[in-house]
Amino acid sequence: MNKLLFLIAGALLISSNVNASTITNGGFESGDLTGWACDGADYCESRQSSFSHSGSYYMIGFDNDGFGTLSQTLSTIIGTTYNVDFWSFSNSSSDANILRYSVNGDTPSSVFRTLDWSLTSFSFLADNISTTLEFLFETDDGTRTWHIDDVSVNSVSAVPVPAALFMFAPALLGFFGFRRKAKANA
DSSP states (O other), X not given: OHHHHXXXXXXXXXXXXXXXXXXXXXXXXXXXXXXXXXXXXXXXXXXXXTTSSSSSEEEEEEOSSSOEEEEEXXXXXXXXXXXXXXXXXXXXXXXXXXXXXXXXXOOOEEOOOOSSOEEEEEEEEOOSSEEEEEEEEEOOTTSOOEEEEEEEEEEEOSSOOOTTHHHHHHHHHHHHHHHHHHHHHO
């Protein structure tokens, strides 16, 4: 009986920490690029505006000579799956405006170019204790800028604990209580 209580308490404790975000300053709300590195860009900053996706700030950047890179290295757990979400848009529909994302230098994936905030979501499996998330952005002269906001990286439980456990556990405890009482009376 004590072992069962211990297992149930452990499962509930583990399930409470499943979706802790591992990104720093994903909404750029610090008013700067704290937690991020921006390399090779002609322009890259956290900008305050009522036009941000949420909050007051977002990242704005352009690079007219190739790709600028906005990146952050995260602490990850080997073998754990992580979900990544971010919002982006370009204020030009020019084919020269390109935004890509990559994890640990893998082949970059392109983001669909929109003129309004659009959500991009993907997952990756951590194969190291640190993982680098990169955004690569390119523009040509006069084709404007890329905007990124609300970047989140959340771990996914390897073995999800269903919400029904909260209802199942008391029934199971009651069953074992009746069984124990029946044994004692026999």
